[in-house]
Amino acid sequence: MVEINLEFSGGLELLFGDVKQHKVQVPAKDGAIQVLISDLLVWIRGNLLKERPEMFLKGDSVRPGILVLINDCDWELCGRLASPVEDGDTVVFISTLHGG
Amino acid sequence: MVRKCVLCDERRAVLRRPKTHQQVCKDCFFAAFEDEVHRTIIDNRLFKRGDRVAIGASGGKDSTVLAYIMKLLNDRHGYGLDLFLLSIDEGITGYRDDSLETVKRNEEQYGIPLKIVSYKELYGWTMDEIVREIGRKNNCTFCGVFRRQALDRGAAALRATKMVTGHNADDVAETVLLNILRGDIARLSRCAAISTGDDGALPRSKPFKYTYEKEIVMYAYFKKLDYFSTECIYSPNAYRGFAREYVKDLEAIRPQAILDIIRSAEEFRFSLTAKMPEQGTCERCGYISSQRWCKACVLLEGLNKGLPQLGVSKSRGSAKAPSASSRTPIFLA
Ligand SMILES: [Zn+2]
Numbered sequence: 008m009v010e011i012n013l014e015f016s017g018g019l020e021l022l023f024g025d026v027k028q029h030k031v032q033v034p035a036k037d038g039a040i041q042v043l044i045s046d047l048l049v050w051i052r053g054n055l056l057k058e059r060p061e062m063f064l065k066g067d068s069v070r071p072g073i074l075v076l077i078n079d080c081d082w083e084l085c086g087r088l089a090s091p092v093e094d095g096d097t098v099v100f101i102s103t104l105h106g107g
Numbered sequence: 108m109v110r111k112c113v114l115c116d117e118r119r120a121v122l123r124r125p126k127t128h129q130q131v132c133k134d135c136f137f138a139a140f141e142d143e144v145h146r147t148i149i150d151n152r153l154f155k156r157g158d159r160v161a162i163g164a165s166g167g168k169d170s171t172v173l174a175y176i177m178k179l180l181n182d183r184h185g186y187g188l189d190l191f192l193l194s195i196d197e198g199i200t201g202y203r204d205d206s207l208e209t210v211k212r213n214e215e216q217y218g219i220p221l222k223i224v225s226y227k228e229l230y231g232w233t234m235d236e237i238v239r240e241i242g243r244k245n246n247c248t249f250c251g252v253f254r255r256q257a258l259d260r261g262a263a264a265l266r267a268t269k270m271v272t273g274h275n276a277d278d279v280a281e282t283v284l285l286n287i288l289r290g291d292i293a294r295l296s297r298c299a300a301i302s303t304g305d306d307g308a309l310p311r312s313k314p315f316k317y318t319y320e321k322e323i324v325m326y327a328y329f330k331k332l333d334y335f336s337t338e339c340i341y342s343p344n345a346y347r348g349f350a351r352e353y354v355k356d357l358e359a360i361r362p363q364a365i366l367d368i369i370r371s372a373e374e375f376r377f378s379l380t381a382k383m384p385e386q387g388t389c390e391r392c393g394y395i396s397s398q399r400w401c402k403a404c405v406l407l408e409g410l411n412k413g414l415p416q417l418g419v420s421k422s423r424g425s426a427k428a429p430s431a432s433s434r435t436p437i438f439l440a
């Protein structure tokens with residue numbers, strides 16, 4: 008079980024009851040020692056996402072156009088879906104899909 | 108594992124740049140981002156000293172970052188521009204109200220004077236009233252036509268000599284694809300241009316034409332800029348959404364694809380035999396128009412007479428459908 012701070016913005020918060028920040032406890036997959044971002048996405052889909060999952064997820068990843076930062080670092084630098092998340096980490100999801 | 112920035116080889120990298128794949132730290136990212144927009148402005152001679160520049164400001168991410176960066180570059184490099192924020196109040200309750208509050212905060216935060224023009228004062232109708240009249244089918248047609256003209260009228264009231272908008276590289280690539288799919292030659296030949304206005308209209312430009320949406324959002328995030336993000340309640344705009352999703356899918360596979368699409372559109376050559384509409388002025392309101400009446404006046408006439416279908420023809424260009432020959436693209440190498 009790891010405790011993670013989640014933040015949704017850029018319009019994504021609307022899919023989560025219009026709440027931007029969430030503190031959540033996420034279990035590791037059976038037999039695994041680490042929690043990966045891929046596990047976190049599955050957990051979010053099953054436990055947190057209130058509506059229109061297709062606005063947040065596509066296939067087994069986030070929808071293209073959604074940025075992910077782990078402790079203020081672009082997830083593209085740390086392995087995307089395979090990035091591990093640890094106790095106290097902050098994961099931010101920002102949609103770039105809304106008008107400018 | 109901490110990765111170091113490839114530019115300074117010192118600080119922790121925080122992002123991968125889509126354009127170059129470089130992993131860079133926050134400071135090097137800010138510097139590169141700002142410098143690239145500066146280069147775009149200088150290389151394309153977007154402004155001259157003494158220009159009064161209206162920044163089309165919606166309160167959203169692109170125009171908020173644009174306002175911030177225009178102010179920063181104008182101060183840093185001494186462009187000698189007078190900057191203004193120009194916002195349109197379409198009269199959409201619960202959507203525009205909130206985004207206008209954001210623009211009003213931007214006015215304070217950046218010290219740039221703000222002008223708001225409303226559909227109600229210009230046309231006598233709010234978008235809420237228009238939607239009540241016509242339903243949700245063609246409302247984006249009305250809103251698009253009215254917004255374009257409202258921006259020009261607001262800019263004229265500010266005595267602006269130039270206008271800038273926050274359209275970014277992703278937006279431009281998306282528009283290029285849409286115009287190809289629609290076979291809209293007139294728009295295709297214009298949409299990838301960094302500035303328009305040779306036809307006598309106020310010159311408009313896109314300083315973010317080569318700037319990726321990802322970097323604009325990252326910049327706003329790291330700089331903690333205050334922007335508003337909610338989709339317009341009346342705009343499902345499925346067709347554009349489709350192109351948008353396609354561009355994002357392409358970008359996920361190969362980020363360079365976005366610049367490739369823009370570059371290819373820049374290289375299109377249009378046959379001179381393809382007839383482009385001639386520009387005149389609207390007999391009714393004096394706005395530039397290739398027809399007797401401008402599109403806004405045609406739409407308004409319909410609304411005021413209770414015939415809102417007037418002017419919402421199947422064709423997407425001007426009020427009159429272009430002849431078949433002018434819709435056939437001819438690409439030369
Ligand atoms: Zn650096």
Ligand SMILES: [Zn+2]
Binds near residue numbers: 390391392
């Ligand atoms: Zn007119």
